Amino acid sequence: MQVFQYPVSAEWPALQQRAAAGEARQVEERVRQIFDDVRQRGDEALRQYAAELDGATLTELRVTPEELAAAEAQVPAELQTAIRQAHANLWKFHATQRTEEPRVETMPGVTCWRKSVPVQRVGLYIPGGSAPLFSTLLMLGVPARLAACPEVVLTTPPQKDGSVNPVILFTAQLLGIQTIVKAGGAQAVAALAGGTESVPAVDKIFGPGNRYVTAAKQLATQHGVAIDMPAGPSEVLVIADRTANPAFVAADLLSQAEHGPDSQVLLLTDSVELLPLVTAEVERQLAELPRRDVAARALAESRAILLRTPEEMLFFSNQYAPEHLILSVQDPEALAGGVTSAGSVFLGHLTPEAAGDYASGTNHTLPTGGYARNYSGVSLDSFLKKITFQRITPEGLLHVGPVVETMAEAEGLHAHARAVTLRLESISVNR
Numbered sequence: 215m216q217v218f219q220y221p222v223s224a225e226w227p228a229l230q231q232r233a234a235a236g237e238a239r240q241v242e243e244r245v246r247q248i249f250d251d252v253r254q255r256g257d258e259a260l261r262q263y264a265a266e267l268d269g270a271t272l273t274e275l276r277v278t279p280e281e282l283a284a285a286e287a288q289v290p291a292e293l294q295t296a297i298r299q300a301h302a303n304l305w306k307f308h309a310t311q312r313t314e315e316p317r318v319e320t321m322p323g324v325t326c327w328r329k330s331v332p333v334q335r336v337g338l339y340i341p342g343g344s345a346p347l348f349s350t351l352l353m354l355g356v357p358a359r360l361a362a363c364p365e366v367v368l369t370t371p372p373q374k375d376g377s378v379n380p381v382i383l384f385t386a387q388l389l390g391i392q393t394i395v396k397a398g399g400a401q402a403v404a405a406l407a408g409g410t411e412s413v414p415a416v417d418k419i420f421g422p423g424n425r426y427v428t429a430a431k432q433l434a435t436q437h438g439v440a441i442d443m444p445a446g447p448s449e450v451l452v453i454a455d456r457t458a459n460p461a462f463v464a465a466d467l468l469s470q471a472e473h474g475p476d477s478q479v480l481l482l483t484d485s486v487e488l489l490p491l492v493t494a495e496v497e498r499q500l501a502e503l504p505r506r507d508v509a510a511r512a513l514a515e516s517r518a519i520l521l522r523t524p525e526e527m528l529f530f531s532n533q534y535a536p537e538h539l540i541l542s543v544q545d546p547e548a549l550a551g552g553v554t555s556a557g558s559v560f561l562g563h564l565t566p567e568a569a570g571d572y573a574s575g576t577n578h579t580l581p582t583g584g585y586a587r588n589y590s591g592v593s594l595d596s597f598l599k600k601i602t603f604q605r606i607t608p609e610g611l612l613h614v615g616p617v618v619e620t621m622a623e624a625e626g627l628h629a630h631a632r633a634v635t636l637r638l639e640s641i642s643v644n645r
């Protein structure tokens with residue numbers, strides 16, 4: 215990790231830069247080519263990219279019912295139990311996000327209300343490049359099911375032998391998802407956006423992924439498809455004071471660094487003593503990790519920064535807007551009140567971010583790259599549209615009609631005014 219001691223505020227913007235920001239243009243260009251290719255050649259292009267980028271030779275792009283049925287037997291009982299528990303916790307937390315809104319009479323006889331309607335066709339992207347993230351399927355599948363989206367399409371990169379990881383298939387079965395496509399990266403997103411022979415087009419695409427997936431989702435929005443948010447390479451920012459346990463902090467930093475070489479982890483501390491203990495512990499724990507090469511590349515672009523006060527650390531963090539924020543301090547509740555930009559916040563020494571990644575109940579599909587400034591993470595709402603309704607009685611029109619007429623005329627929109635005037639006249643004739 216790069217270490218910085220008491221940087222002045224003019225140096226902060228450079229320290230708040232994301233690691234991979236410089237390569238964005240090349241990635242975008244590559245993604246645009248793939249996108250156009252899939253739109254033109256459909257399944258044929260998907261097969262070609264599966265061979266080129268995933269090393270898989272595919273004849274059938276869809277998972278067959280036999281493959282799905284065979285999955286459960288390949289998943290150890292202990293893992294099945296853990297997945298069911300995580301599913302239950304996620305279900306419990308997300309179910310509380312259902313809201314009943316009242317009908318409101320804004321003026322006598324003018325009634326307005328709002329109803330939640332599920333997005334009809336949703337596409338769930340489940341990363342599988344360097345690790346098959348079946349946990350992400352729970353994070354997306356649970357709110358999709360709670361929202362009752364009628365059509366759910368899952369895509370995930372094929373393994374080299376052309377199969378899909380059995381734990382992903384087991385989780386899909388648990389969620390009742392049957393349409394599963396063996397495609398990853400930008401090509402999968404393009405297929406969901408425009409449809410191919412084997413892939414149904416969807417209205418909204420969900421899910422995290424690497425830079426190619428994230429750029430493709432942004433591109434999909436130009437083709438009339440909605441997305442959840444930019445959820446790219448994982449990030450964590452830890453604010454730690456002298457009460458923090460260096461081993462815990464190091465483990466939290468490494469837990470996100472191991473996701474990918476373009477992950478970014480930051481440590482902010484006001485303790486001169488803690489900082490070297492954490493960096494030494496990071497080195498020690500890194501050496502023991504199976505994914506140490508990946509994590510080491512992420513750490514090379516990661517930073518440990520000594521600042522002066524809790525307020526300064528919070529200010530820095532709000533500007534950086536991390537995907538995950540860990541408050542490893544004596545009084546985390548006090549600091550949490552001042553958080554204005556973060557995807558998800560973890561309070562106290564015994565709340566590892568990994569708990570939110572898997573099983574505590576909150577959603578792990580979160581905005582990265584500073585987008586926590588203006589986006590929320592995935593929730594039940596992400597799968598719902600809110601449609602407004604209204605009904606006006608004769609009495610209501612007598613109340614609201616003149617207001618509308620006055621405003622419409624002032625805007626020079628006479629047809630708008632007439633739509634009211636004609637009705638008001640018909641009421642007075644019928645009285």
Ligand SMILES: NC(=O)c1ccc[n+]([C@@H]2O[C@H](COP(=O)([O-])OP(=O)(O)OC[C@H]3O[C@@H](n4cnc5c(N)ncnc54)[C@H](O)[C@@H]3O)[C@@H](O)[C@H]2O)c1
Pocket residue numbers: 244263267268340341342343344345347350371397398399400401422423424425426427444445446447448473474477537578579580581582
């Ligand atoms: N923000 C979140 O909520 C969140 C949640 C989970 C995971 N993540 C992130 O998701 C990412 C998963 O990445 P991953 O790579 O393991 O899996 P992935 O499924 O996102 O990407 C794999 C695909 O990338 C494509 N690809 C790889 N190299 C390419 C190239 N040179 N050109 C074109 N396409 C290429 C391939 O098609 C491959 O199938 C990680 O960065 C992780 O940090 C984020």
Ligand SMILES: N[C@H](CO)Cc1c[nH]c[nH+]1
Pocket residue numbers: 347349350447448449470473537571578579580
């Ligand atoms: N930390 C990731 C979100 O950035 C989610 C995840 C999945 N599995 C483990 N972690």
Ligand SMILES: [Zn+2]
Pocket residue numbers: 448469470473571
């Ligand atoms: Zn994680």
